[in-house]
Amino acid sequence: MQRNSNHPTICKIEKVVDETPTVRTLTFSDDVLSNVLPGQFAMVWIPGVNELPMSVMVSEEKGKAAFTIRKYGEASTALYNVKVGEPIGIRGPYGNSFRIKEGKLLLVGGGTGLVPLMRLLTGIKPSDDVTLIMGAKTQSEVFFEDYANKLLDHNTHQVIVATEDGSYGQSGLVTDVMDNLCQNTKFDAVYTCGPELMMSKVVKIATLKEMFVQASLERMMKCGVGICGSCCVNDDLVCKDGTIFDGKHLLSKSEFGHTHRNKAGILEAY
Amino acid sequence: MQRNSNHPTICKIEKVVDETPTVRTLTFSDDVLSNVLPGQFAMVWIPGVNELPMSVMVSEEKGKAAFTIRKYGEASTALYNVKVGEPIGIRGPYGNSFRIKEGKLLLVGGGTGLVPLMRLLTGIKPSDDVTLIMGAKTQSEVFFEDYANKLLDHNTHQVIVATEDGSYGQSGLVTDVMDNLCQNTKFDAVYTCGPELMMSKVVKIATLKEMFVQASLERMMKCGVGICGSCCVNDDLVCKDGTIFDGKHLLSKSEFGHTHRNKAGILEAY
Amino acid sequence: MLETKVNSSLCTFIGSIKLERPTILASGILGISLDVFNRIYHAGAGAVVTKSLSKEPWEGYANPTIFSVKGDGWLNAVGLSNPGAPNFAKMIESNKDVPIIVSLVGSIEDDFEFMIKQFENTKVLAYELNLSCPHVAKVGLEVGDDPELVKKIVKTVKSSTDVPVIAKVGLGTTNYLDTVDAACKAGIDAITAINTLRAMAIDVETKRPILSNKIGGLSGTPIKPIAVRCVYEISSQHKIPIIGCGGISSWDDAIEFILAGASAIQIGSAVGDNWIQVFDEINKGILQYMEKNGFSKIEEMVGLAKKF
């Protein structure tokens, strides 16, 4: 069987790790997905249930890749529940990747939005000075803190956790933390992934301070290849033109941070 | 337009040369056909008329190839009549090629069967000692004599012409000439192409004298790629397993030299 | 601006519908947002067809809804997800520049009449009736397979609007030429041929049909020779203008449809393979072909293959 990157290839889950009570990482062997660019995603088929776009998570083992899933609706919960030895289908990788700059880098992530940022960390230079702000509702929902510190072992770095309820790390939103940090520090680049309202704020702060910023967008996706149109943000197709866009570009789009489309393609406010 | 070797590619005829009152050479530009192996053929589409298998003839110009056609039935006559600037379609090249040996080589050709032998001459070593016997009904039907001599300029060689009516060269059949020659000379290899009864005789003579011999067969062809079955000789498909076969192999086939199939696939005696 | 955008040789007529360029975005491809229509128009498309719209919004089927198969084909069963005609009409109200063909899907005359009313105040180049989606019950091909119903629908639609109306046909369980015939008799202005072909893929590892709807529609390169045949057959039997669709991904594909009898062509799956520059590439290729072959207008080429 010849691989066709737009046709589901079956992989068996080899390892399941609970990151938090609602977030799990499923690891599997796949040469193609183990080598994606930071920010790229795959369409993941849960046989008999649905197919979902998922950022490709780093695996420490060669030839392996992973997905880190928050259980949410029917489809993500089904994927979350896939057991070791069970099959999923993957197609891709799709999407562009972060333009990785050098120097003082700021990464701002929330929830599973941390996934593409983790892979980004595997692509930076040892000379970079990296600040990662990661957000969660509460202490038990914090994940990837240790892993981020480990990936940044050889860099000047700080990993700041912010919880909304203040149960761990700093209290409040990641954007509050960012706002504070940016009073005194100018970063060479800011990268963000997470809830769109959060990203919208990150982009605005960074742009105000004239810092280069990129955000990775999420939209309803069906094809992942620029056919169905379901992922559009104004005239951009997130799957094909993105998922990563420059902040300046995003601020020119009336839909960014305001609306997204539902399954019928109707615009809904965030 | 991407080339597909099994789909007709259109070429325009650039030169027409009359070889005899019934034989013409049409030259055209085509990189692929200019580089075929000796013995390979193409399927040639005469738009609106038919498509015929044709051995690919050598052209002296780089990037060009040719067909040398005897006008015979409707299709070959239509091809014969294609004018400079008119289009034909070609697909291929198809078929295997002669296994070229070294030393004393004997080539025996009749009519347009000389075409693959001419290309074979372009592939031999300067150290080879080459004898070419070419047959024709009568003087006016002799062609490629000068061209063969030219191709063999740097070799020890002789080109012997035999006409059935004795109007030119030796009188009689090429096989008579061959029989005589082989009384005293053992060739390292014999190659033949032409009417099947002639080839059958050549193969027999060579085999009797324990000389390596290969013949290039002609059969009704539709697909050229081993689908339609119309070109079969016992369990061989001439287009795919041939057109060139070793003499020993051919002598084990009850149909070689005896029968061929018509358009309906019915066996007919030669 | 692209050179092909201002070249009058590329201008074509589908009956009374005039297009600056013969390349049209097919229905269901990127077809849910006015901003995207603008982008595709400016990328070179002569017109865009909307996603097929129904009276009410439809969510469509669960994923997987689209993936590719061997031989450069695509299989889809999106399930006609769309925001519904009323929402959509509102969204494109502000349209000024883009030649938009509104695709409609429904089960009976009244559905179509209702939807057309929604677009009364909107700039619409033409309507395309989807009589051919092969994987949604009671609409599309199930309508197209019933020539009597088609006749009724076309009559109703034609009496509800002055905008030209196109019928999009496909291969179903009756003779599609009867459907074409019914549409022509009822006064249709043009025919689009063809839609996707009913098809399926099974994953051998999980042993399941891959599409959530199990059966879907095949599009792209694989269906081209079938679509060319249909355009040739329709144009051999009717004087109706034809829009060719099915597997067009390069300029020579487009020319093949034009020679078979199409006055314009639609491009769908190729957008997934070659992205939206495909329109400009095909336009350029058509222009070069016309220059090389001494044609000055698209219509000079339409149906030339029928001569033989």
Next chain:
Amino acid sequence: MLETKVNSSLCTFIGSIKLERPTILASGILGISLDVFNRIYHAGAGAVVTKSLSKEPWEGYANPTIFSVKGDGWLNAVGLSNPGAPNFAKMIESNKDVPIIVSLVGSIEDDFEFMIKQFENTKVLAYELNLSCPHVAKVGLEVGDDPELVKKIVKTVKSSTDVPVIAKVGLGTTNYLDTVDAACKAGIDAITAINTLRAMAIDVETKRPILSNKIGGLSGTPIKPIAVRCVYEISSQHKIPIIGCGGISSWDDAIEFILAGASAIQIGSAVGDNWIQVFDEINKGILQYMEKNGFSKIEEMVGLAKKF
């Protein structure tokens, strides 16, 4: 000897027809000579189907009759050239080893009855009625599109012979499932699905249809998803054994058809792409798949995709 030739796991039953291996040479492919049948059988095919035979010898159409198209497809209009049933019967009289399925084409019951008589003294594994060739007038698909005529033909044939009879169906201008239904009601033993699909290619340089018959049949990779769908539909509606055919070129294609409901599969165009080792390659792939997935018999896999 090939390892797959003696492996009983590959054995399959098409109703009462037992095959050592599930891979069959499709009709019209290399199908005119007993010596070639022997070769293909020994290369791994579980059976061979002859070229479709008519009462009289037919010359078929002028070339071009076969060429390939984009997407790994083939277009052909050979025009059912064949030596005629009487000549052919004589030729295969000496057959001892090869499981030969004789394909027959005709317009009325009597044609088929006449032809079957010719084979009375010949070892024939089964007859396959070609109700689906899409490019020759008055036979093939024109017969298959008429379920009443199909019923008559099948009844006549079934009463003329004890050898199992298979009907080969394709997609025409009526619902092919009605044809299947008619054949089943008349007592057919199995269904082969599908034949080539009516299609066409035009050369843009000469502006001509390439096939001398203009319209022909599309085969190979492009039609696979359509063929899989048909096998799935037939097996979902009827208890009849099915032979899957259309675009099979690798073991996973074969498995896809088996999961859809086929008890055996036929291979046509892939012979042109991969030559006759394709039978052995596919047999080996099926065996490996069976081992990996814990199947010990083909029949355990037949129709598994219908569960979902």
